Amino acid sequence: MIFEYFSLTDPGLVRDNNEDSIALDVDNHVVVLADGMGGYNAGEVASAMATTFIKTELGRWMTEGGYEANGREIKRAMEICIDNANRSIFNAANSNPQYAGMGTTLVMAVFQGVRSFIGHVGDSRCYRLRGGEFVQLTRDHSLLQEQIDAGLISQEQAQFATHKNLVTRALGVEDTVLLEVNEYRAEDGDLYLFCSDGLSDMIPDSRLAAILASDGTLEAKTNALIDAANDAGGRDNISVILAYARSKPLRKGLLSRMLGQ
Template identity: 65%
Template sequence: MTTEFFSGVDTGRARSNNEDSVAIDAEALLAVLADGMGGYNAGEVASQMATSFIVRELGRWLREAGAQASDGDVRRAMDICVDNANRAIFNAANANPQYAGMGTTLVVAVFRDNRLILGHVGDSRAYRMRGGRLQQISRDHSLLQEQIDAGLITPEQAAFSSNKNLVTRAVGVEDTVLLEMHVHDVLAGDLYLMCSDGLSDMLDDAAIGRLLAACGESLEAGCRTLIDAANDAGGRDNISVVLARASGGAGAAVRSWWPFRR
């Protein structure tokens, strides 16, 4: 099983700066996406600290450990790297008044032959497209999701809620953070999407699935189409997308598209 990656980040139509960040290590089959929060440029600092630290440290560990590492070993390494990134962001926020309160959501994906080890914090999401069906495989850490789980509102009502951006868990806002992790089976032909809420708030799951299906095998077309559609729907936030396709054959590839509209 091999994996090809493609990523894109766009500022959107309503923001003047970009607080989303993505990083990919194709050799380690690792992808990281973060959506920062905080005043001034603090959100941008937090998301870039998270992605750069995790892709560097976890990527190095994965390359050195190789196939001999068990899934349990990988999960422990992910947990340690995210904890260290959390402490670095938390300490920077406390040492610099201009960064006070900064934090970031996080999605970390490690592909291992026929498995995906997925970790996430906050409301940035991961989806899987299999057999033409799109399924969300992460669960938002948000007030809105808690209200849905408690039966206080329906998913349909949630689409119009004013509480969309209230996360209940984030990297860097406290001295510890809980990374939720799950292992998923990977089949050849699976397409995986990681995204910030700049995409998922603008397009519902059905629309995302239709757009991905219409793009066929092209990951670049998929990225461009999703970002353009989110902007056409209003582009109220930064939009970041990572696509990963599992297939047979040899070699892994990574490409990125960084338009950063201003």
């Protein structure tokens, strides 16, 4: 399977700074997106630490033999990277008063042949569009999701909840954190969307699916997603990574158009 990528982050219309961070290792097919939190711009520090560390360490591991690893070994490598990144952020938050309380949610992926390994902590999400079917592959680690799971609130009511951003899991908040990681089989034509809640909170899934299913390059679709979030108010930072899977190489001219070059 061959993967193509495009990524972009935008501060939105309300926030003065951007606490989101994105990282891509195209050669090793490692995708990382983080949404930081904390005062005095500490969220920027937490998210940047997470994406930089994971891209570097996981990319190195993949280069040194990760492509020969089995699924269990890849998941374990992802968990170790998350654990080490979490400890780095936690230690920085506890040794620097200006960083006290900082943390970050995160969604990540490793693509290996026809296998995709999707991991997340918090409410940063991964969706997949396959043959017209749009599904959310991650399940938020949030108070709101726990209430939905317990039947205390419906999906319709959740759209108007005032506590959407209360996460129950994040990097850097405690000395340990649990990465939820699942393996999926990638198919020709799959389009994966990784995003911060600055997109998913502003745009309904039906609109996200329509934009992804529209004609155009990955760059055009990414810009359309961010524009839609800003048109809806842009209340938070907005980050998007798109990953497109195909089984055969494209002709050079078509490849250039797909990548927006």
